[in-house]
Amino acid sequence: MHANPIAPAAAEDVEAAVQRIVRSTPARRMDLIPILQAIQAEYRYLPEAALRCVARELNIPPATVYGVATFYSQFALNPKGKWVIQVCNGTACHVRGAKRLLDALNRRLGLTENGSTTGDGLFTLEIVSCLGACGLAPVVVVGDKVHGQLTEEAIELLIDHLEAEEGQGEKVEEAGREVRSR
């Protein structure tokens, strides 16, 4: 797994990863989407070097690969944070305070633009349209978890929790490094 999604992946690392992914498939043109999905699962976005390498490996024009990568909204061409926070601004959520949640998140994370990512690579904040859970409005999705009827206080607690979890993860990694270096 690529440690920091904000730091651009080195082109040679990307090439090696893409070759490994492509060669684990029948490497046909029709495998393009699953291959791109696997690359995105590894990097949380599609590095440019990866698109070029996929084109070479599948022997198809780079424009075709780029066209597919930009056509489907599931693919991101820029690095995303470890946690993608999607704030629904559909009608039901808008009426029930989505803007207040968004303002609270922007303030807390120091972000100003839709789709932007915190400098530490932890959070990406996105505004989305109806997520199909209007009965729970206002709705925020973090990763693959749906949080309904959220208040500004609850969203603050959620961020506290994720940051604390991240801190724990770092401590475990540090401890692991210490043990390995003994």
Ligand code: FES
């Ligand atoms: S409007 Fe937000 S889930 Fe439908």
